[in-house]
Amino acid sequence: MSNADTILVTGGLGYIGSHVVLELMEEGHSVVVFDNGSNASRDVIDSVSRLAAGKGRVDLFEGDITEPAQMDKVFQEYSAISTVIHCAGLKSVAESEREPDLYRAVNVTGTSHLLSAMERAGVKHFIFSSSATVYGNSAILPMLETAPLSPQSQYGKNKVEIEKNLHAWQKKNGGIVVVLRYFNPIGAHKSGLLGDRPKKEAANLLPAILETVSGKRPELTIYGGYNTPDGTGIRDYIHVVDLARGHLQALKYEPDNDGVYIFNLGLGKGYSTQQVVDAFIQETGLTIKQRRGQRREGDVDACYADNTRALQQLNWKPEYQLNDMLSHAWLSHKSSLM
Numbered sequence: 001m002s003n004a005d006t007i008l009v010t011g012g013l014g015y016i017g018s019h020v021v022l023e024l025m026e027e028g029h030s031v032v033v034f035d036n037g038s039n040a041s042r043d044v045i046d047s048v049s050r051l052a053a054g055k056g057r058v059d060l061f062e063g064d065i066t067e068p069a070q071m072d073k074v075f076q077e078y079s080a081i082s083t084v085i086h087c088a089g090l091k092s093v094a095e096s097e098r099e100p101d102l103y104r105a106v107n108v109t110g111t112s113h114l115l116s117a118m119e120r121a122g123v124k125h126f127i128f129s130s131s132a133t134v135y136g137n138s139a140i141l142p143m144l145e146t147a148p149l150s151p152q153s154q155y156g157k158n159k160v161e162i163e164k165n166l167h168a169w170q171k172k173n174g175g176i177v178v179v180l181r182y183f184n185p186i187g188a189h190k191s192g193l194l195g196d197r198p199k200k201e202a203a204n205l206l207p208a209i210l211e212t213v214s215g216k217r218p219e220l221t222i223y224g225g226y227n228t229p230d231g232t233g234i235r236d237y238i239h240v241v242d243l244a245r246g247h248l249q250a251l252k253y254e255p256d257n258d259g260v261y262i263f264n265l266g267l268g269k270g271y272s273t274q275q276v277v278d279a280f281i282q283e284t285g286l287t288i289k290q291r292r293g294q295r296r297e298g299d300v301d302a303c304y305a306d307n308t309r310a311l312q313q314l315n316w317k318p319e320y321q322l323n324d325m326l327s328h329a330w331l332s333h334k335s336s337l338m
C-alpha cells in the first residue's frame with residue numbers, strides 16, 4: 001500500500017474499530033488495521049472489504065500494542081500513516097477489578113508504546129477511544145466534557161491516566177490529539193455483517209442479552225440496587241455506526257491550533273437497563289429469562305452525555321434511535337449464526 005494519507009486503526013478487528021474501518025473505507029481512505037486478534041476475528045477484514053465494495057482499502061497487520069518492536073514495524077512498513085485511531089484495548093469494567101495489572105499493562109503501557117512509536121515515526125495526529133467511565137458518579141447530568149473526572153473502576157482509571165499522558169505527549173510533540181469519550185455503543189451495521197462479537201465472555205449489556213436469547217446463558221442478570229427510578233443503571237446508548245461516524249468527523253476536524261480536544265460521543269439521552277431489555281423484547285418479539293442481580297462494583301447510577309460540543313464543533317449528528325440499535329444488533333446476531 002503506498003497511498004498518501006493512510007490511517008492506522010489499532011483494534012480495527014474489534015466491535016468499534018471494525019465499524020470505524022468501514023466508514024473510513026467508504027470515504028475512500030487506505031486503512032491499516034493493527035490487532036492481535038485477542039477479542040475479534042480476522043474475518044472482519046473480508047466483511048469490511050465486501051461492504052466497502054471497492055472503495056478505500058484495508059490491510060491487516062497482526063501485532064500487539066504491548067510489543068514496542070511490532071509498533072515500530074507497522075510504521076516502517078506503512079510510511080504513509082498520517083493518523084492513528086487507537087481502539088485497541090481491554091474494556092471490561094469487572095475484569096479490570098480482577099486483573100488491574102493486566103489492564104494497566106495493555107491499556108496504559110500499551111498506549112504509551114504506541115505514542116513512542118508515533119514519535120519515532122513523526123506521526124502527530126491521534127484519535128483516542130476514551131470512555132464516559134472517566135466521569136464516575138457526577139452530581140450534574142447530562143455530563144459535560146468539563147465535568148470533574150472521578151473514575152470508579154480500574155478500567156476508568158486507565159482511561160484517565162491515558163488522557164493525562166496524551167496531554168503530556170502533545171505538549172512535547174505538538175500535533176492534534178482528539179479524545180472521544182464514548183458513552184454506550186450498541187447496535188451494528190445495518191447489513192448484519194459486523195457486530196459486537198467478542199471472543200471473551202460478554203460483559204456489555206447487548207452481547208449478554210444476545211447470549212441469553214441464544215441459550216448460551218441460562219438467564220440474563222439485570223444488575224439492580226442503583227439510585228434510579230426502576231433501580232437499574234441509566235446509560236446513554238449510541239448506535240455504533242453513529243459513533244464510528246464521529247471518528248470521521250474527528251479526522252476532518254481542523255482546529256486553529258494544535259492541542260488536545262475532548263468530545264463526548266453519546267445520544268444525549270439516558271435509558272435504564274430494564275428499559276433496554278423491555279425495548280429489545282418489544283422490538284424482536286422474543287422472551288428473555290431475567291433475574292435481578294446485585295449492583296456491580298465500580299458502576300455508576302446514571303450517566304448520559306451533553307453532546308453539544310461534538311454537535312457544534314465536529315459537525316456530528318447521530319441518526320439512529322434505540323429501536324434501530326436493538327434491531328440492528330439482533331440482525332447482526334442472526335447473521336453471525338448463519
Ligand SMILES: NC(=O)c1ccc[n+]([C@@H]2O[C@H](COP(=O)([O-])OP(=O)(O)OC[C@H]3O[C@@H](n4cnc5c(N)ncnc54)[C@H](O)[C@@H]3O)[C@@H](O)[C@H]2O)c1
Nearest residue numbers: 011014015016035036037038039040064065088089129131
Ligand atoms: N464497547 C464499549 O462499550 C466501549 C465504551 C467506551 C469505550 N470503549 C473503548 O473503545 C475501544 C474499543 O472497544 P471495543 O468495544 O471495540 O472492544 P473490542 O474488544 O471489540 O475491540 C478491541 C480490539 O483490540 C484488540 N486488542 C486487544 N488487546 C490488544 C493488544 N494488546 N494489541 C493489539 N490489539 C489488541 C482486540 O483483539 C479487539 O479487536 C476500547 O479502548 C474500549 O475501552 C468501548
